[in-house]
Amino acid sequence: MARSQGIKDFRCFIDGEWTEASSKETFESFDPFTGKVWAKIPKCDSRDVDRAVIAARRAFDSGDWSKLNATQRGHLLRRLGDLIARDADHLAATEVQDNGKLYAEMRGQVGYMPQWFYYFAGMADKVEGAVQPIDKPDMFTYTRHEPVGVVAAITPWNSPLLLLTWKLAPALAAGCTLVIKPSEFTSASTLELMRLVEEAGFPKGVVNVITGFGQDVGEAISTHNGIDKIAFTGGEVSGRRIAQQATGNFKRMTLELGGKSAQLVFPDANLDNAVKGVVSGIFAATGQTCIAGSRLLVHRSIHDEFLEKFLELAKTARMGDPMEMTTQVGPVTTQTQFKRVLSMINMAKAEGAEVAMGGKPADRPECGDGWFIEPTVFTGVRNDMRIAQEEVFGPVLSVIPFTEDDEAYQMANDTPYGLAAGVWTSDMARAFTAAKRLRAGTVWTNTYRAVSYMMPFGGFKNSGVGRESGQDAIYDFLETKSVWLAFNKDVPNPFVMR
Structure with a gap:
């Protein structure tokens, strides 16, 4: 597979638009095999984080995405999976030039990625609440599962597309919107994937990508009160810092961290x-x-x-x-x-x-x-x-x-x-x-390094919090709501808990 020639200029993707960083600045991405610059990436900052979060919040609260039912979300996920399968060669080559991993492995990873989108497309309208038996008279109770809101997906440089997929597919199936920050070392393949998100027909603001460095973008994401959940894969030190910063509005977190297996x-x-x-x-x-x-x-x-x-x-x-x-x-x-x-x-x-x-x-x-x-x-x-x-x-x-x-x-x-x-x-x-x-x-x-969209993945101890993939993964992007309906004719003593 041939590598791209010349230096490519990329744009970030915010509210369905390809745009420069607010700073108008870029930074260089190096090909690990040649040691030479092959791409220029927008150097975003907190202003771009604000833009992306506002877009994601609007899409979640009142945009076209909020009006889709779960089955319709599933159709979009399946369409995205089909487009990834179509463009797998290009996505894999982009990832290899950006992070130096083997084309043989990356082509296999990208070729397998559609299965996550198909799997969670099928799960999107299978999330069911339940009628709950209750010990109170004259009450009907049930539970429902609702999307957690705006999710920040922060991904590492070693397998950017696959590890983004583990977050993107269940989050979209759940009905969330996303702000994605790829590693500053490997942003190109994530930006290429956004072209397929756009082609698949996802409404504006549902998926946004901002690129840049931890001190400029990562901290702004971790501390942003407009973000409801962080899904992070990376090192233990970064994970601990994100967990500390995210306590401002008690963000939900999934952290997949290091290992010494x-x-x-x-x-x-x-x-x-x-x-x-x-x-x-x-x-x-x-x-x-x-x-x-x-x-x-x-x-x-x-x-x-x-x-x-x-x-x-x-x-x-x-x-x-x-x-x-x-x-x-x-x-x-x-x-x-x-x-x-x-x-x-x-x-x-x-x-x-x-x-x-x-x-x-x-x-x-x-x-x-x-x-x-x-x-x-x-x-x-x-x-x-x-x-x-x-x-x-x-x-x-x-x-x-x-x-x-x-x-x-x-x-x-x-x-x-x-x-x-x-x-x-x-x-x-x-x-x-x-x-x-x-x-x-x-x-x-009697095997090693086997993964599947059907099997949960995550760690004990300092290796993280939560699980990705498998049926349970979608529930990490959902909140459980309890609903009580009283049908008694007379309101009992208002000073006593029922």
Whole structure:
């Protein structure tokens, strides 16, 4: 797939119009493979946040969107899914040029995205209240579910479109309107998606995108009293700051934050499959995923054999241009993250961890001038080392041996995070026990990095609050209202609670 030539100028999308930032300023977006500027993005500020929130509020309260019924909203969602399927090649290529992830993976992600819109299109008119039995005489009571209002969706740079979809589809199905802030590093693909939102026929103001930096746009969103809910995916530090800032009007929140996920390999595992799963968990997406299986907990009895097989496969990983379908490991998305991953590698060395593979920037002709780091494996790691406790968000694996199952579960749970875990075993009793013992929002057994629009996703502990995808996701964008109807002829004593 060819990358775009020249420098593209983008506009933000507010109230159905393509517009410059109020400041008239732009900032540069870099192609992680070439290290060169490929796009200019509007540098919005609090004035643009106000414009977007006013548009979203008007659309929610009194615009054409507020007059649509749930079935009609579902038709628009399905139409958007069809348009994404039609333009999947272009959307995927835009995302690759903006964030450096593999075209092979991004094309698969974008091709799968329509399923979220189809799924929640079907759910839009299946949200039902209920008649409630009540212990009061002469009363009829029922519940109804109503959209929470204006939702701010704040997305990260590693999978902008997919992680936006996890928020956009259920929010629209619920009847909410949105103000979207993509990462300043990867705004282009979200803006391209807005062309399809426009083509699908969504009324003005229903979906708005403002681009810019955290201090200019992010804070204005978090503190804005016109926003009713924030749906955020990103780092723990940013998530905590958003949660603190959002208390002004008690915004509802869904926070999907970081992870330090463990993959547990037991002695009865199919080692060849486990090797592939551990490679996928840490080196796919260059380790730039919240569910990266960055800790390998492997039984001592198979430690050496497993590590030998693992390193043999990992060393064959093809690095290079992420636009090429044969590339398996692409660049780090940002120069800042590139430097951070290298600093974490150096920290691990200083802690006494041993480099079994990699441990440095990639110096290969096929990597060009991009921000590449060699897939890295550390042995001799203790679970209390910083490299085993802190999220790296790069292609860095810590290998830690264990002897007893209880020891493995204890170490797997002994981090501030609880997003995901992997279990490799042929013993189904052990698989069910592990699923119960591991404190993580997702536990994969004999597979890794599998997601679906049908399955809820989210974390325990510092990995977040709430769930995305699955049937329950739509209720995070709804409020439950209790309705009481009295039909007694005489009003009882007004000074006594009924």
